[in-house]
Amino acid sequence: MDSSTSDARVGTGVTARWHTLPVLRRRQILAGAGLAVALAFPFITGVNAGHVDAGANAFTYVLLALGLNIVVGFAGLLDLGYAAFFAIGAYTYGAAASSQVKLPWSEVWTPLLWLGQVSRVQVEGGRDLVQLQFSFWGMLVAGALVCAAFGVLFGAPTLRLRGDYLAIVTLGFGEIVPVVARNWDWLTNGAQGLGGIRTPKLLGFDFGFSPYPYYFLALGLAAAAIFMSFRLQESRVGRAWMSIREDELAAGAMGVNHVHYKLLAFAMGAAIGGLGGVFFVAKLTTATPEMFQFPVSVMILVMVVLGGMGSVRGVVLAALILSFLQSVILQELTLWVNALGRTIGSAWLAEVQLITSLELIFGLILVLMMLFRREGLFPAMRRVTALSRDEQAALPSRGTTVQLSWAEGAPPAAASRPLLEIEGLTKRFGGVAAADGIDLRVARGELLSVIGPNGSGKTTLFNLITGLVARDAGIIRLDGEAISGLPPHEIVARGVGRTFQTIRLFSSLSVLENLLVGEHARLRAGALGAIFRPPRVRAEEREAVERALEVLGLFGNRLLPRLDHPASGLSYANRRRTEIARALMTRPRLLLLDEPTAGMNPAETLELMDLVKALRGLGITIILIEHKLDVVMDVSDRVVVLDHGVKIAEGKPVQVRNDEKVIEAYLGRRRRAA
Amino acid sequence: MTFTDVLIQQIVNGLALGMMYSLLALGFTMVYGIIELINFAHFSVFMSGTFVGLFVLHLLGFTGDSTGLWGLALPATLLLVFAVTMTATGLLGVLIERICLRPVRGISGTAPMITTIGVAFIIINVVLMIWGPQTKPFPKIIPDRRWTIGQAEVSLVQILLGVAGLVLMLALNYLVKRTALGKAMRATAQDMDAAKMMGVDVDRVIVLTFFLGSALAGAGSLFFGLYYGFTAFYIGYQTGLRAFTSAVLGGIGNIPGAVAGGLIIGLVQSLGGQLLEVKWTDVIIFSILIIVMVFRPTGLFGLQTPQKA
Numbered sequence: 001m002d003s004s005t006s007d008a009r010v011g012t013g014v015t016a017r018w019h020t021l022p023v024l025r026r027r028q029i030l031a032g033a034g035l036a037v038a039l040a041f042p043f044i045t046g047v048n049a050g051h052v053d054a055g056a057n058a059f060t061y062v063l064l065a066l067g068l069n070i071v072v073g074f075a076g077l078l079d080l081g082y083a084a085f086f087a088i089g090a091y092t093y094g095a096a097a098s099s100q101v102k103l104p105w106s107e108v109w110t111p112l113l114w115l116g117q118v119s120r121v122q123v124e125g126g127r128d129l130v131q132l133q134f135s136f137w138g139m140l141v142a143g144a145l146v147c148a149a150f151g152v153l154f155g156a157p158t159l160r161l162r163g164d165y166l167a168i169v170t171l172g173f174g175e176i177v178p179v180v181a182r183n184w185d186w187l188t189n190g191a192q193g194l195g196g197i198r199t200p201k202l203l204g205f206d207f208g209f210s211p212y213p214y215y216f217l218a219l220g221l222a223a224a225a226i227f228m229s230f231r232l233q234e235s236r237v238g239r240a241w242m243s244i245r246e247d248e249l250a251a252g253a254m255g256v257n258h259v260h261y262k263l264l265a266f267a268m269g270a271a272i273g274g275l276g277g278v279f280f281v282a283k284l285t286t287a288t289p290e291m292f293q294f295p296v297s298v299m300i301l302v303m304v305v306l307g308g309m310g311s312v313r314g315v316v317l318a319a320l321i322l323s324f325l326q327s328v329i330l331q332e333l334t335l336w337v338n339a340l341g342r343t344i345g346s347a348w349l350a351e352v353q354l355i356t357s358l359e360l361i362f363g364l365i366l367v368l369m370m371l372f373r374r375e376g377l378f379p380a381m382r383r384v385t386a387l388s389r390d391e392q393a394a395l396p397s398r399g400t401t402v403q404l405s406w407a408e409g410a411p412p413a414a415a416s417r418p419l420l421e422i423e424g425l426t427k428r429f430g431g432v433a434a435a436d437g438i439d440l441r442v443a444r445g446e447l448l449s450v451i452g453p454n455g456s457g458k459t460t461l462f463n464l465i466t467g468l469v470a471r472d473a474g475i476i477r478l479d480g481e482a483i484s485g486l487p488p489h490e491i492v493a494r495g496v497g498r499t500f501q502t503i504r505l506f507s508s509l510s511v512l513e514n515l516l517v518g519e520h521a522r523l524r525a526g527a528l529g530a531i532f533r534p535p536r537v538r539a540e541e542r543e544a545v546e547r548a549l550e551v552l553g554l555f556g557n558r559l560l561p562r563l564d565h566p567a568s569g570l571s572y573a574n575r576r577r578t579e580i581a582r583a584l585m586t587r588p589r590l591l592l593l594d595e596p597t598a599g600m601n602p603a604e605t606l607e608l609m610d611l612v613k614a615l616r617g618l619g620i621t622i623i624l625i626e627h628k629l630d631v632v633m634d635v636s637d638r639v640v641v642l643d644h645g646v647k648i649a650e651g652k653p654v655q656v657r658n659d660e661k662v663i664e665a666y667l668g669r670r671r672r673a674a
Numbered sequence: 675m676t677f678t679d680v681l682i683q684q685i686v687n688g689l690a691l692g693m694m695y696s697l698l699a700l701g702f703t704m705v706y707g708i709i710e711l712i713n714f715a716h717f718s719v720f721m722s723g724t725f726v727g728l729f730v731l732h733l734l735g736f737t738g739d740s741t742g743l744w745g746l747a748l749p750a751t752l753l754l755v756f757a758v759t760m761t762a763t764g765l766l767g768v769l770i771e772r773i774c775l776r777p778v779r780g781i782s783g784t785a786p787m788i789t790t791i792g793v794a795f796i797i798i799n800v801v802l803m804i805w806g807p808q809t810k811p812f813p814k815i816i817p818d819r820r821w822t823i824g825q826a827e828v829s830l831v832q833i834l835l836g837v838a839g840l841v842l843m844l845a846l847n848y849l850v851k852r853t854a855l856g857k858a859m860r861a862t863a864q865d866m867d868a869a870k871m872m873g874v875d876v877d878r879v880i881v882l883t884f885f886l887g888s889a890l891a892g893a894g895s896l897f898f899g900l901y902y903g904f905t906a907f908y909i910g911y912q913t914g915l916r917a918f919t920s921a922v923l924g925g926i927g928n929i930p931g932a933v934a935g936g937l938i939i940g941l942v943q944s945l946g947g948q949l950l951e952v953k954w955t956d957v958i959i960f961s962i963l964i965i966v967m968v969f970r971p972t973g974l975f976g977l978q979t980p981q982k983a
Contacts, residue, residue: 080791157964157967157968164710168963169967171915176957179954179956179960182953295795301791357799360796360799360800360803363793363794363796363798363799366788366789366791366795367793367796371774371778374785
C-alpha cells in the first residue's frame with residue numbers, strides 16, 4: 001500500500017494532512033489549541049466566577065489524577081491512599097501560613113523574620129510568639145518535597161509486596177493520615193480544621209478570594225504536570241516504570257533497579273499530590289480532615305481508571321469529564337429533574353439532589369470499566385496500522401551483515417583468564433538440589449551448551465548467574481570479579497544478558513520499547529533529564545534507537561516493520577527473536593540463551609543458529625541451554641551436561657555424545673545395559 | 675474499680691466485639707482463600723445487613739424505643755431475624771459474585787479488587803438513597819440485663835451474641851472440615867484447575883463461598899446493630915477495615931486464624947481505648963495491618979495459606 005492509498009483511506013484535505021503529521025507535531029498542535037482555549041475560557045462572555053472556580057477545581061483534579069497515574073498507571077502500583085499526600089501537602093501549607101502553630105519566639109527565627117516568612121507577635125503577660133507566614137511559592141516547593149519524602153516512607157514497606165497487599169498497605173497509610181489530622185490538634189486544629197490560611201501573593205498582588213488568579217495558577221500546574229507526564233512516559237525512566245509494571249522479574253534481568261524506580265514513582269506521585277494539596281488549601285483557605293478520606297482517593301482512582309491507566313491524555317480527559325459532571329452536568333440535571341418532579345407531582349423527584357449520587361456514579365464507573373473496558377476510554381496503547389500486504393508477503397530475509405557497533409570482536413587467541421568462573425555453586429529448594437557444587441569455566445568468545453534432562457537444573461544455573469535466585473553456597477566470577485550476591489540489575493550492568501525459557505517480554509510495550517528497556521543499564525538519563533530533555537539526553541535517546549535498529553537488523557525484515565507493534569501481538573518465533581534482541585541491547589559480554597529455538601520450526605531453528613554463531617564471531621561469549629541435540633552438537637565449542645544439579649560431563653560435543661554417564665542420564669540405566 | 679477490674683471488664687467487652695470482627699473476617703478470609711481476592715464489597719454487604727435486620731424488626735413491629743423481649747419470644751425473634759438477614763446478605767454476596775466478579779475472575783493484576791471497590795460504593799449509595807443519611811436507632815430487643823462476675827459486668831447481649839457467634843463458627847468448621855462441599859472448597863483453594871479436572875464444580879463452590887461469607891457478615895451486622903443500638907450507611911467501612919485487619923492478622927485465607935484475629939482486634943480496640951486514648955485506636959489497628967502485611971504476610975500463626983503459582 002503506497003502513501004496515496006493510505007491517505008484515501010483516512011480522508012481527504014485537512015484530515016489527510018493531519019494524519020501525515022508526526023505524532024509529536026500533532027500532540028504539540030493539540031496541546032497548543034487546548035491551552036489557548038483554557039486561557040481564553042474565563043474571558044468568554046457568559047462565563048461567570050462560578051464557572052472559573054469550577055475550572056480551577058477541574059485543573060486541580062487533572063493534577064492529582066496525573067500524579068496518581070505515575071504510581072498506578074506507569075509503575076503499576078495500586079495506591080489506595082493517595083489522598084494522604086493531598087492531605088499532607090494541604091496541612092503543610094495550612095500550618096505554615098496560618099496562626100495555628102504557636103511557637104515561642106527565639107533568636108533562631110531572626111533570619112526568617114528578615115525574609116518575611118515569620119513575624120513576631122507580642123503577647124500580653126507571656127513570651128512573644130512566632131507567627132508563621134511562609135510564602136505560598138516557597139511552600140509549593142516545600143509541600144512537594146515533604147510529600148515526596150512521605151511517598152518514599154509509605155512506599156518503602158511495600159517494595160516486596162504483591163499488588164493487592166501493596167494496595168492494602170497504602171490504604172492503611174491513607175487511613176492513618178486523616179486520623180492524625182483529626183487528633184493532632186496542635187498542628188491541625190483537630191476536627192474543626194485549619195482556618196484563616198493566607199492566600200498567595202505574587203509581586204504584591206494578593207490572590208484573595210477571586211477565582212480568576214487561581215484558575216490560571218491551576219492551569220499552569222496542570223499544564224506542567226501534563227508536560228512532565230508525557231516526557232517521563234517516553235524516557236528511560238518511564239520505560240523502566242512500565243517494564244516493572246509488566247514483569248518485575250524480567251525488568252530486573254534487563255538492568256532495571258526496581259527499588260529505585262518504585263520509590264521514584266511513589267515520590268513523584270506524592271509530590272504532585274502535595275502540589276495539589278498546597279494549591280487547594282490556599283484557594284479554600286481552610287483544611288479539615290474530611291477533605292482527605294478514602295472517597296477522595298477513590299475519586300482520583302476513578303479518573304485514572306476511566307481515562308485508562310498509564311494513558312496521559314486519557315487521564316486528563318477523564319479528570320476534566322468527571323469534574324464537569326460534578327460542577328455542571330449534575331447541577332443542571334438536578335434543576336431539570338426537579339422541574340419534572342414538580343410537573344408530574346412527584347415530591348421525591350422535585351427535591352432530589354443528583355450531586356449526592358456522585359459516589360454511586362463513581363462506583364458504577366469502576367465496575368463497568370473493569371467489566372467492559374479495562375484499558376480505559378482512551379487507552380495508552382497506540383493503535384498500530386496492520387502491515388501492508390507487501391510487507392506481510394515479503395520473503396523473510398536474514399540480516400545480511402552481522403555487525404554490532406559495540407561488540408568487542410573476537411578475543412585474542414590465547415585469552416588470559418576465563419570470562420566466567422563458577423566454583424562450588426549450590427542451590428537447594430527444600431530437599432531438591434537444583435545445583436550441587438557446580439564448577440564451571442567459560443572462556444572468552446566460547447559457545448558453551450548446557451544440556452541435561454528436564455529438572456536437571458539448567459535454568460536454575462542461569463537464574464543463579466543472573467542473580468534472580470540467591471545461591472546457598474559457591475562463588476561466581478565474571479572477568480575475575482565476583483558477581484554472586486549482587487542484585488540482578490547490577491549483574492546486567494556488568495555485562496550478562498539473558499533470555500527466558502518461557503518468553504518474558506513486556507507484553508503491552510512495543511518491540512522498540514522492549515529493546516530500549518534492554519538498554520536501560522547503558523543509558524544515564526534520570527527523572528530530571530527525562531523531563532527537561534537536555535541535548536545530552538536527546539543524543540542518548542537517538543543513539544539508543546539507532547542501536548536498537550542495528551540489533552533488529554540482525555533479524556532482517558522480521559522485526560523491523562513491526563517496530564511499533566505491541567509485543568503481545570507478535571508471532572511466537574518473533575517474540576523469541578525480540579527477546580534475544582532485547583538481551584543483546586544490554587550489550588552483554590556473556591549472553592545466556594535459554595532454549596532460544598523452542599517452538600521454532602527447523603528452518604527457523606537453523607536461521608537462529610546461524611545468528612548465534614555470528615554473534616559468537618563478534619566476540620560475545622554465549623551459554624546456550626538447548627534440547628535439540630543436533631543443534632547443540634553443531635554449534636557448540638563445548639558441552640556441559642547437568643543431571644540433578646550435578647555436572648556429570650563436560651567436553652567437546654563428540655566426547656559428550658559418547659559419555660556413558662550422559663547416555664545413562666538421558667536414557668536410563670537399563671537401556672544402557674541392553 | 676481497680677485497674678485489674680477495668681482490665682477484666684475491657685477484656686469481656688473486647689471479646690464480645692471481637693466475635694463480630696471474627697464473623698466479618700471469616701467472609702474476607704474464605705473469599706481470599708478460594709480466589710485470592712480482597713473483597714471490598716464485603717464492607718457494604720455487612721452494612722446493608724444492618725438495614726435488612728432493621729427492616730425485618732420494623733416489620734415485626736419493633737421500633738427504636740422497643741423494650742427487651744422476654745421468654746420464648748426472644749430466641750424466636752432472634753432466630754427469625756438472623757435467618758432472614760443472613761439469607762438476604764448471602765444472596766447479595768451471590769449476586770455480586772455472579773454479576774460483577776465472575777467476569778473478572780482470573781484476570782491478573784488489580785482489576786478484580788478495583789471492581790469490588792466499585793461495588794462497595796454502589797451498595798453504600800443505594801442504601802443511602804433508600805434510607806437516607808441519618809443514623810437509625812436499632813431496636814433493643816435483647817433486655818438490658820447485666821450480671822456481675824467479680825468486678826466485671828457481663829450483659830445478656832454479650833452472652834447471647836457470644837453463643838450465637840460460637841454456634842455459627844462451629845457450624846462453619848463442620849461444613850469446611852466434614853462435608854463434601856467443604857472438601858471441594860479446600861480443593862478449589864489449593865488449586866482451582868486441578869479441582870476442576872477432578873470434577874469439582876468450581877463455579878458452584880465459589881458462589882457458595884460468597885454465600886457463606888456474606889451470610890456470616892449478615893450475622894456480624896446484627897451483632898453490630900444489637901450491640902451498638904444504631905446503624906447508618908457509613909458504618910461498613912470502619913468496621914469492615916478492622917475486620918479485614920483481623921483476617922490479615924490471622925493469616926488471610928486461614929479460617930481459624932480469622933476467628934483468632936477478630937478476637938485480638940476486639941481486645942486491641944477495647945484495651946487500646948482504655949490504655950491510650952480512644953481516638954488513636956484506628957491508628958493502632960491500621961499500624962497492625964501495615965506491620966503484619968509487610969513483615970509477616972502469612973499472619974501471626976505462620977500457617978501457609980494455599981498459594982497458587
